[in-house]
Amino acid sequence: MEEKGAPLIHIEHLYHRYEHSGDSTESEPQYSLRDVSLEISRGEYVAIIGANGSGKSTLLRHFNALLLPVSGDVWVAGWNTKDSTKLRDIRSKVGMVFQSPDTQIVATVVEEDVAFGPENLGIPWEELRYRVDWALERVGLGELRKRPAQFLSAGQKQLLAIASALSMHPDCLVLDEATASLDPVSRMRFLDTIDTLHGEGITVIATTHRMEEAARAERVVALSEGTVIMNGDPRTVFTECEALFRLKLDMPETVKIAMGIASQVTGFKNDALTVNELVDAILGFSK
Amino acid sequence: MTQGVVIDVRDLSHAYMPGTPLEVQSLRRVNFRVCRNETVGIVGPTGSGKSTLLYHLNGLLRPQKGEVVVGGIELSNRSADVRRVRSMVGLVFQNPEDQLFEQYAGDDVAFGPRNYDLSKEEIRERVRKALEMVGLPFSFKDRLTADLSLGEKRRVALAGVFALEPEVLVIDEPTASLDPGGRRELIEVLKQWRKVPRRAMVIVSHSMEDILELADRTCVLAEGRMVYSGGTGDLFLDRNLLQAHDLVPPVSLQVVYGLEDRGFILQGKFPGKSLLTTREVAEAVGGMLHGQGF
Numbered sequence: 001m002e003e004k005g006a007p008l009i010h011i012e013h014l015y016h017r018y019e020h021s022g023d024s025t026e027s028e029p030q031y032s033l034r035d036v037s038l039e040i041s042r043g044e045y046v047a048i049i050g051a052n053g054s055g056k057s058t059l060l061r062h063f064n065a066l067l068l069p070v071s072g073d074v075w076v077a078g079w080n081t082k083d084s085t086k087l088r089d090i091r092s093k094v095g096m097v098f099q100s101p102d103t104q105i106v107a108t109v110v111e112e113d114v115a116f117g118p119e120n121l122g123i124p125w126e127e128l129r130y131r132v133d134w135a136l137e138r139v140g141l142g143e144l145r146k147r148p149a150q151f152l153s154a155g156q157k158q159l160l161a162i163a164s165a166l167s168m169h170p171d172c173l174v175l176d177e178a179t180a181s182l183d184p185v186s187r188m189r190f191l192d193t194i195d196t197l198h199g200e201g202i203t204v205i206a207t208t209h210r211m212e213e214a215a216r217a218e219r220v221v222a223l224s225e226g227t228v229i230m231n232g233d234p235r236t237v238f239t240e241c242e243a244l245f246r247l248k249l250d251m252p253e254t255v256k257i258a259m260g261i262a263s264q265v266t267g268f269k270n271d272a273l274t275v276n277e278l279v280d281a282i283l284g285f286s287k
Numbered sequence: 288m289t290q291g292v293v294i295d296v297r298d299l300s301h302a303y304m305p306g307t308p309l310e311v312q313s314l315r316r317v318n319f320r321v322c323r324n325e326t327v328g329i330v331g332p333t334g335s336g337k338s339t340l341l342y343h344l345n346g347l348l349r350p351q352k353g354e355v356v357v358g359g360i361e362l363s364n365r366s367a368d369v370r371r372v373r374s375m376v377g378l379v380f381q382n383p384e385d386q387l388f389e390q391y392a393g394d395d396v397a398f399g400p401r402n403y404d405l406s407k408e409e410i411r412e413r414v415r416k417a418l419e420m421v422g423l424p425f426s427f428k429d430r431l432t433a434d435l436s437l438g439e440k441r442r443v444a445l446a447g448v449f450a451l452e453p454e455v456l457v458i459d460e461p462t463a464s465l466d467p468g469g470r471r472e473l474i475e476v477l478k479q480w481r482k483v484p485r486r487a488m489v490i491v492s493h494s495m496e497d498i499l500e501l502a503d504r505t506c507v508l509a510e511g512r513m514v515y516s517g518g519t520g521d522l523f524l525d526r527n528l529l530q531a532h533d534l535v536p537p538v539s540l541q542v543v544y545g546l547e548d549r550g551f552i553l554q555g556k557f558p559g560k561s562l563l564t565t566r567e568v569a570e571a572v573g574g575m576l577h578g579q580g581f
């Protein structure tokens with residue numbers, strides 16, 4: 001892996017438009033992404049937020065060349081995604097996990113699903129075995145390796161999807177609403193696993209409608225109608241109440257509570273991103 | 288039957304693929320009751336049987352063991368009037384927008400009423416009222432369903448259920464995958480709907496914030512068993528209960544408990560029951576810090 005901080009994904013003036021199905025009366029070309037320029041560094045944790053239809057998923061699908069720009073360029077680890085000879089390299093650098101647990105598992109047994117990707121790359125057996133062990137270990141599914149995937153819970157299936165991405169030894173995990181269908185306990189477990197992987201150097205790019213989740217990232221990018229509207233650290237983005245509301249977004253609950261307190265108590269800091277941070281702020285103030 | 292009970296589930300058990308090696312017991316002797324004028328939340332991990340229970344409430348699944356009585360109609364009776372039950376109980380599935388199939392939004396809303404013996408004017412009136420209830424103008428009927436946003440599609444799907452004028456609304460994960468703005472709008476629609484007397488609502492959600500905002504009473508399902516049923520506030524204010532059932536409370540209460548663990552007790556000063564929402568917690572903490580009353 002190259003050094004942390006170097007650009008991993010570099011996007012310049014990206015436009016994207018879906019082909020129209022034909023039965024629509026719209027004649028104006030509708031861009032789902034308009035002039036997006038963005039850079040994501042190695043080792044970064046970036047949350048992408050935006051209303052339904054703002055272009056989040058479309059943007060994500062450009063990160064591993066599932067979609068190609070209508071105009072503009074996307075580079076992944078220095079390769080232009082339009083260069084079809086680099087497709088395999090790009091796809092193995094960037095692993096994706098989608099929203100629905102049931103639509104991304106290809107094998108019947110847990111360990112076979114994890115082996116599927118590297119097996120297709122022709123990785124030798126010993127190395128394959130090592131990768132599968134390692135990936136299952138990383139997400140805590142080691143003991144379930146022989147289990148039929150259909151008997152996993154939704155939360156376990158999402159962890160399996162991560163393991164299957166990890167077995168490709170990616171530099172980057174792209175999570176498209178990956179926690180949306182999980183119950184709260186499974187969601188916490190999933191997010192903790194992501195934090196651990198990020199701590200070990202993996203780049204994480206995640207979309208979510210839960211602002212609490214987005215606040216765990218190091219940087220938040222807000223999209224509206226296919227354009228980047230906000231791009232900054234979570235503390236800055238999540239205290240812009242009016243802009244967030246206009247974009248059909250919200251603040252994390254902890255920021256709302258902190259702001260509620262700050263409106264009564266002068267000097268109380270209003271940007272607590274986590275429960276622990278808010279508790280610390282309250283206790284600190286009460287001394 | 289007690290006055291006001293509109294859904295009464297007694298000792299209900301259900302297995303998928305019974306009698307095969309793949310048999311999965313989904314519900315185990317579940318008792319569940321819904322009265323008029325109340326909203327009941329159902330929470331529990333994936334696979335705990337929540338959706339299976341919902342499918343029994345309008346006769347999509349019929350009881351294998353136990354009884355389901357809806358508006359006095361006994362659904363374990365094979366000759367029960369299921370049509371009558373379905374017009375009484377409106378069931379909204381997860382991602383209901385996936386079921387829109389008409390080209391125009393209005394036709395989708397009108398689909399249900401058209402299957403009943405109603406005049407054109409009556410159907411038109413039902414569509415108008417239903418769209419209004421979900422906060423959309425009547426002119427929305429002429430919009431192409433394919434061009435709607437996710438939030439709009441979901442509201443059109445909900446209007447299709449409202450157009451049947453159910454007395455009970457049963458809704459599975461209403462806010463999942465909506466953006467925060469769409470969620471706020473939908474919660475408001477549901478709050479408005481249930482304001483009409485004698486109506487009742489059953490809501491399944493993984494979002495404890497939804498449950499806190501909507502449900503008067505909450506039931507917890509775990510591995511097919513009903514392990515708790517009681518006031519929503521009582522559930523979230525009882526840490527032992529939350530822990531026992533592996534539930535994560537809403538963020539506002541996580542803050543209250545985080546403070547409690549470090550010796551900063553809010554409940555003592557502000558009698559427990561109302562200290563639940565983001566606003567209430569902010570006001571309580573603000574009041575204490577402002578008055579420095581500790």
